[in-house]
Amino acid sequence: MNTKVTFVELSAFEAILPLASGYMQAYAQQDPEVGPRCDFEIYSAPVSADQREVIEELLTKRSDVYAISCYIWNIGFARSVLAALHERLPDAQFILGGPQVMQHAHEYVAPEQENVVVCNGEGEKTMVQYLRQVLSGAPRFEEVDGISFWRAGELVTTEAAARVRDLMEVPSPFTSGVFEEGKYTTAILETNRGCPFSCGFCFWGAATNDKVHKFEDQRVRDDITWISKNNFVSIFIADANWGMAPRDVELTRHLVECSEQNGYPVMVSMAAAKNKPDRMAEITEILVQGGLLTSQPISLQSMSSKTLDLVDRSNIKPATYTELQKTLREKRISSYIELIWPLPGETLGSYKEGIAELCRLRADTLIVYPQLLLHNTSIYAKRDLLGVKVERVPSDVTEADVVVGTNWVNREEYERGTWFYYAVHSLYNLRGLYYLANYLERSGTRKLEDFFTDAATYFESRTDTEIATFFRDSVKKLWNYDFHNFGMVAHLVLHSHREEFDGLLVDFARGQSWWEDPGARAAFELDLLARPYIYLAKPTPPRYDFTELGVESRAGSRGRTTSVVDMPADLAALLIDLDVTGLDAGQERLTRLELDHPRGRKLPYMPERSLEHNASYCQGMVLRLREYLPTWRPVSEVAALPGPR
Known part of the structure; x- marks a missing residue:
């Protein structure tokens, strides 16, 4: 046998x-x-x-x-x-x-x-x-x-085995009949192996830091064709730097052509090339136009030059990422910047300043992952020298060691930084107080990093709301390790506990010194009104007496209800400057705009599915900002609205 x-x-x-x-x-x-x-x-x-x-x-x-x-x-x-x-x-x-x-x-x-x-x-x-x-x-x-x-x-x-230098020695498991047809819905595709970078937190490059070896072009094309013809819904390109090689542009076009011919795949994800912003912008545009990509990840990890040097990432320039993000924004393609907290060399102050700077650069979405101490990385090898302290996520499935301290951050500062991100996530990413934060920053009233710190401190002080309790448990119990955690926050503040979150925002704002500024109150009211809906749902006016904006509901197309908003001219100008209105420069004098919450590709809330399933959906939507943001347009034909100005 x-x-x-x-x-x-x-x-x-x-x-x-x-x-x-x-x-x-x-x-x-x-x-x-x-x-x-x-x-x-x-x-x-x-x-x-x-x-x-x-x-x-x-x-x-x-x-x-x-x-x-x-x-x-x-x-x-x-x-x-x-x-x-x-x-x-x-x-x-x-x-x-x-x-x-x-x-x-x-x-x-x-x-x-x-x-x-x-x-x-x-x-x-x-x-x-x-x-x-x-x-x-x-x-x-x-x-x-x-x-x-x-x-x-x-x-x-025993002695280390030699790496496979000629990848064509390895037959394709796709075309050689290894995989059982119809059993899988997500494919993993590898077109090369190796990574020229040696980022200290990453096993991918830190353990090899070797020349990249490639499968031949036709082999990759054949694998893509097989994946498409076998009805895989999504595909993850498992290269360390997709877009590093010029051929990746043409392979991307082949992927889109296969999808158009066969109907699959319908979604693509990847780890983008670190130093090729122009090529990545071209690849992203091809995938977006082909309907296979809705958002581009930009793996920045830190804005601190000291940190990037300590983790052997100084040869990957932050300007590369910010330029890519700017290009994608101009093309109205969603993107999200990935950061890690706390990496060696990062202080609580540099971390906050870095996030604030990215907000000033108008990043779509900021995702901050906890640092995990991974085996076989250079940070693991130098963990004692770097003062790395970890706590293990309670689980019988994983063995995730979350870094909660370094020579630059103690346990309390780690928690402060994590609370800070929950404020950024709920107020910036999810647009809780997006306009207000920008108004205060631009008027010189309160810097972004200070504003988010104030909000984090306030959220931490509240022990009587489910949202603040969820934040607290996530910080204390390391729930932020779970990829769905940030989707759960979106589910809470944009759906299930929306009214509770409104109340938190009102109480926070009214307790701040800048509340005396009518412009700040107007920006706050705009945030309450324009906060997006992450599920397909009928917009409900917030329970709040507007004093600075004139607001009137009107019937929109397809039975939708829109809001016509009469606002101060400087606030309308802020909307245009933040590039969220779709209005052109030169229309700053407009003070009456129509707000609409579009259907986009939103799904309705599915109560029959698990909370984890819905949180997973929300996590995906968080990464696709432009899928759920409300839209604005001028309403020149509408008579002036009654109400205070």
């Missing part, structure tokens, strides 16, 4: 194609010694699956070899799987791979588990050598390159 080999992938989300396992199976199948003597199977399940059910399914397979992919988001689950299988199938062999376990066999394998090995690099070549030893009947794992394992109480680590 052939040796049965089961690849186990526990993915972050449902129905994601297991590319890493596909590569290893395709590479092993072509080997004349291994391929004919092994039967391969890929088992994939999301980390949200029931662990007991997954373990029982894997036990029933009674495989001779289990190869388990291990990442930060699934390692707790993977350890449970390994423990159960190892106990009940003592004669099986196990090989673990992935960035979480590489060079860390001592943490994940017990000395008595001599039938468990850890792969310390790329899997294809190591997997074939490993299977040859298994097939021999008397494995000599010390002859396998790039692994660690226990023998007689000693941890043995």
